[in-house]
Amino acid sequence: MPSPPVPDPGSRAAASEDDRLRGLVSAIRDETARAAHVHASLIRLRSEALGIAMDQVARSRSRESREREMPVRSLALEIAVATHAHDLTVQKELSDAHTMTQKFTATVDALAQGRIGARHAAAILETGIVLDDDATRAAWEQVVLTHAERESPGRVRAFGRELAESVHPVGMTQRHARAAASRGVSVRDLADGMAELSVILPATVAYGIRDRLRRQAAAIRASMNDEAAGASAAADGSTDESSTEADSTSAHGTAAGSADARGTAAGSGDSGGTAGADATEGSSAAAGASAATTAARATGAGLRATGTSASAASADEAHSAGPAQIAPIDVHADVTDTRTLAQIGADVCADLLLTAAPAIDPTTDETCPGGLGAIRGHVQITVPVLTLLGRADVGASIDGRTPIDPETARQMTAHAPGWDRVLCDPVTGTVLDVDRYSPTAAQRRFLAARDRHCRAPGCRAPITRCQIDHNHEAQNGGRTRLCNLCHLCVRHHTLKTESEWTVDQDPDGTLRFHSPLGYEHREKLPARVLFVPDADPPPF
Numbered sequence: 001m002p003s004p005p006v007p008d009p010g011s012r013a014a015a016s017e018d019d020r021l022r023g024l025v026s027a028i029r030d031e032t033a034r035a036a037h038v039h040a041s042l043i044r045l046r047s048e049a050l051g052i053a054m055d056q057v058a059r060s061r062s063r064e065s066r067e068r069e070m071p072v073r074s075l076a077l078e079i080a081v082a083t084h085a086h087d088l089t090v091q092k093e094l095s096d097a098h099t100m101t102q103k104f105t106a107t108v109d110a111l112a113q114g115r116i117g118a119r120h121a122a123a124i125l126e127t128g129i130v131l132d133d134d135a136t137r138a139a140w141e142q143v144v145l146t147h148a149e150r151e152s153p154g155r156v157r158a159f160g161r162e163l164a165e166s167v168h169p170v171g172m173t174q175r176h177a178r179a180a181a182s183r184g185v186s187v188r189d190l191a192d193g194m195a196e197l198s199v200i201l202p203a204t205v206a207y208g209i210r211d212r213l214r215r216q217a218a219a220i221r222a223s224m225n226d227e228a229a230g231a232s233a234a235a236d237g238s239t240d241e242s243s244t245e246a247d248s249t250s251a252h253g254t255a256a257g258s259a260d261a262r263g264t265a266a267g268s269g270d271s272g273g274t275a276g277a278d279a280t281e282g283s284s285a286a287a288g289a290s291a292a293t294t295a296a297r298a299t300g301a302g303l304r305a306t307g308t309s310a311s312a313a314s315a316d317e318a319h320s321a322g323p324a325q326i327a328p329i330d331v332h333a334d335v336t337d338t339r340t341l342a343q344i345g346a347d348v349c350a351d352l353l354l355t356a357a358p359a360i361d362p363t364t365d366e367t368c369p370g371g372l373g374a375i376r377g378h379v380q381i382t383v384p385v386l387t388l389l390g391r392a393d394v395g396a397s398i399d400g401r402t403p404i405d406p407e408t409a410r411q412m413t414a415h416a417p418g419w420d421r422v423l424c425d426p427v428t429g430t431v432l433d434v435d436r437y438s439p440t441a442a443q444r445r446f447l448a449a450r451d452r453h454c455r456a457p458g459c460r461a462p463i464t465r466c467q468i469d470h471n472h473e474a475q476n477g478g479r480t481r482l483c484n485l486c487h488l489c490v491r492h493h494t495l496k497t498e499s500e501w502t503v504d505q506d507p508d509g510t511l512r513f514h515s516p517l518g519y520e521h522r523e524k525l526p527a528r529v530l531f532v533p534d535a536d537p538p539p540f
Contacts, residue, residue: 033114039121040112046097049075054098070499074516077457077495081513081521086458088491100125103134106141116145119153127160133169140167176202193404209349217344224337380448380463381416383409398462422449429528430508444468447485452526455511456492467493471503471511486511 056071076091083090100108100121107124110116124144131137140163148156168175180202188196199206337344379398386392387406396409424431431450447468454461466487472478483505488496495501500516511523 032117036111036114036117039118040108043097043100043108043111046094047101049079050094050098067498070495073491073495074499074501077492077501078515078517078519081457081515081519084458086460087456088459096125099129103137104128104141106138106145110145110149116148117153120148120156123153123157124148124160127157127164130164130175131168136167136169140164193408210345213345213349214341216348217341220344220348221337221341379412381409381412382422382449382452383413388413424528430525443480443482443485446482447487450509450525451487453487454489454492455486455523456488456496457513457521457523459489459492461489461491463487465489469493469496469503471505473497483507 050072053071053075057068060068060071072091072094073087076094077087079085079094080087080090104121104125107116107121111118111121124141128137128140128144131140140160143163144156144160147159151159183200183202185200186198188198190196201209339347381404382395382397383406384392384395387395388410390406390410393406394403396406397403422431431446448463451463451466453459453463454466466489468485469488470478470480471484471486474480478484486503486505486509496503502514504512504514506512509525513521513523515521
């Protein structure tokens, strides 16, 4: 009678791992449903809180929309302080929650039951909000919810947008005109000193811009490759002619050597041969360098047109030095543009936006008269002195919020019309003084260096979009001193001035925000990172 098969230990281990993974998948599914229920509860709480604030708005007798909005702004800041968030983000969350509970009740119920997730709900809100008619939107919501219970959020968003387009009672022309009013420009910070520039435009304009940039990038690539090929051919021809002259000169030198062996005036013969060869080699190098310089100069012109001028600068410096000072270079070196088409397109876009004169009307070619074409972008650069001297490689930033590479920071400070030296405490990093003479200007510069951005809780609006606030109002006896001043963006300056929020400042610059509900939030000075040189720095 055959013996039963012996279980394979590897199979048992694999089955155990599969059982463990099944348990984990089941647990993740259950926790996701629980998180959806919590998210639905949070939506309802936000909606209820906003409802109370809106009741206060309704009771307000003010005719100014900004004043009537203060209860909502104040509530947003209360929640932001409590949850360590930005009040503008909180205000949007409150608005979305109120919209969800008022217009998408079935979606909130499905979220509470764990039938869909938070991202599904966000997709439904995003694609269904365009439907103004309640009956149409409710029918649309039921169809999309059925789809959402078995599909991913991305598919739900695509399906919901397509379905909303098909049932929308308002024509596309009218909706497009309304949507075009939301066009604008925004910047999102990225890592490694980069940022993403986003422009909301009509689709035809956006795709037209991208197509034109691609065509211009391709034309630049083709033109520069042609110029490089022509320069390389010219350099090869020059090298061939120089080689012929060098051969004949070398023969002359050999003859002089033979004369020396016969006891004749070898010194002059050998000297002449060597000097002739050196002179010919020098002219050959100069010719090669001139050809390469011409190619680099042509390439540099294209690079300057697209925001990169390093190659052109080096070629111009070599050319101005004269043939006697030009170092030997490889005339066969590759001088073609190594950037991708996407990189060239980005450089062209930057040059067009930074240097072109705007038109009076997008439908005409007439440019604006006067100074609009001469307006240039301005940024505030903060650079640690060690980075400025090349002793460190970190710390440079724009407006105290976006890191940039040190080389760019050094170039910009070298050409800046003016810059401030900020003296910091070597231990705490607190700003001690700023080198300027005019008292009023010095106070502004000190505050800009100290605050770096809006000092309201959670806000990072840059100094360029901020106003200087008297913590204790000037009309109430507050003095214009550093211990009574700070930067607040327009939104928070208005909120502090026109609501019951108050601000006190401690001697070390810490701000104490007092909310209308009686809470206090301490806002310390923005932290700074200091870079200390080595004990024995290398000599320059």
